[in-house]
Amino acid sequence: MASGLRPILIAMQTRTDPLSYLSTELNNLRQQGLHRSLRILDAKQEAKTTFDHHSVVNLSSNNYLGLTTHPKLVAAALKATETYGVGSGSVRTIAGTMEIHMELERRLAAFKKTESVVVFQSGFAANAGTVAAILTKDDAIISDELNHASIIDGARLSKATIKVFPHKNVDAARKILQELPREQRKLLITDGVFSMDGDLGALPELCALAEEFGCVMMVDDAHASGVFGANGRGTVDHFKMHGRVDIQVGTLSKAIGALGGYVAGSHDLIDFLYHRARPFLFSTSHPPAVTATCIAALDILEHEPHIIDKLWDNTRFFKKGLEDLGFNTGLSESPITPVIAGEGARAMKLSDRLFEEGVFAQGIAFPTVARDKARVRTIVTATHTHDQLQFALDKFKKVGHELGLI
Numbered sequence: 001m002a003s004g005l006r007p008i009l010i011a012m013q014t015r016t017d018p019l020s021y022l023s024t025e026l027n028n029l030r031q032q033g034l035h036r037s038l039r040i041l042d043a044k045q046e047a048k049t050t051f052d053h054h055s056v057v058n059l060s061s062n063n064y065l066g067l068t069t070h071p072k073l074v075a076a077a078l079k080a081t082e083t084y085g086v087g088s089g090s091v092r093t094i095a096g097t098m099e100i101h102m103e104l105e106r107r108l109a110a111f112k113k114t115e116s117v118v119v120f121q122s123g124f125a126a127n128a129g130t131v132a133a134i135l136t137k138d139d140a141i142i143s144d145e146l147n148h149a150s151i152i153d154g155a156r157l158s159k160a161t162i163k164v165f166p167h168k169n170v171d172a173a174r175k176i177l178q179e180l181p182r183e184q185r186k187l188l189i190t191d192g193v194f195s196m197d198g199d200l201g202a203l204p205e206l207c208a209l210a211e212e213f214g215c216v217m218m219v220d221d222a223h224a225s226g227v228f229g230a231n232g233r234g235t236v237d238h239f240k241m242h243g244r245v246d247i248q249v250g251t252l253s254k255a256i257g258a259l260g261g262y263v264a265g266s267h268d269l270i271d272f273l274y275h276r277a278r279p280f281l282f283s284t285s286h287p288p289a290v291t292a293t294c295i296a297a298l299d300i301l302e303h304e305p306h307i308i309d310k311l312w313d314n315t316r317f318f319k320k321g322l323e324d325l326g327f328n329t330g331l332s333e334s335p336i337t338p339v340i341a342g343e344g345a346r347a348m349k350l351s352d353r354l355f356e357e358g359v360f361a362q363g364i365a366f367p368t369v370a371r372d373k374a375r376v377r378t379i380v381t382a383t384h385t386h387d388q389l390q391f392a393l394d395k396f397k398k399v400g401h402e403l404g405l406i
């Protein structure tokens, strides 16, 4: 044995593992039936594909419009790679801003009908980076209880006072605002579409409240971009709230089919984020292929909106099918339809049995959703065929009966 290895081996034998508490936590998850292995996608992210070597109708991706594999987006990515290489080589504020990054921001601003846009590496970074940048410990954030984790993390990072109102309860939000000092700076924030329930945020009512109490109004439209509003402009367009929402976040990772997030708003907001949003300042910008892909996706939203009509046609078909079978699908208003099963282990069983039958619908349990509201979450896309969706409904019927859910 090389002499240098001996002390390392001795240290490994005598040292107790300081991370052993994690093994205990994992064993607890196993005992509760909540431990999950990652499903491995063996092929393309498509409506019918192969996970874990098993052919399935895929109801688990956020690929709403099927753009992950769209030939025009693939061609744009290849061309950008050939022209600019595979990486940007730097953060945006040093050497990592290419003309193509600026073009995407201009295109998104025009699409969202706002003065300006900044693109982040992900939707998570856009939310967390923005909330943390614009608030200080003296400010308050008033947030729907089901808002996305990235908003919660941004709020924690900002050290602002965090006030949470029950889901979509505008009266409760008003009460919170009445109790806060009038002169305190306040951010009122909601998801546009709630990612686990598929319902829409109370945007018009919250905009009115923000105006009454002088709050900054922010919406996270991650699941609405490419889905709601004319050409997929999001919930601000859907509810005709243009000019009344100060900060709109969108993702490029879901309906747009690639990766990234963005903030749309005034020139000053975006300029401020260029200077103060930490993910923008301290993390490398997108590879050119990602950026070119997103520009190509915007072309599709603008010129081929029928693809969004197809998404909604499929959504109505599948949602009605689940409802007719008697499942509890909550209050969904979007292509996200939960099938609520109750406790965590039951939802995981439903998901596992569906998978065996050829349908991939991910089980979701606490802490992502409330303990008694575990579910499988389904998302249809524009590229599912009615036959594929009917196949999935037949399997839901079979397994739902088996588990006593219907």
Ligand SMILES: Cc1ncc(COP(=O)(O)O)c(C=O)c1O
Binding pocket: 122, 123, 124, 125, 127, 148, 150, 191, 193, 194, 195, 220, 222, 223, 251, 252, 253, 254, 259, 260, 261
């Ligand atoms: C509501 C919501 N906001 C933000 C995000 C983060 O987006 P991204 O996946 O682009 O980081 C997600 C994704 O899970 C989401 O569901």
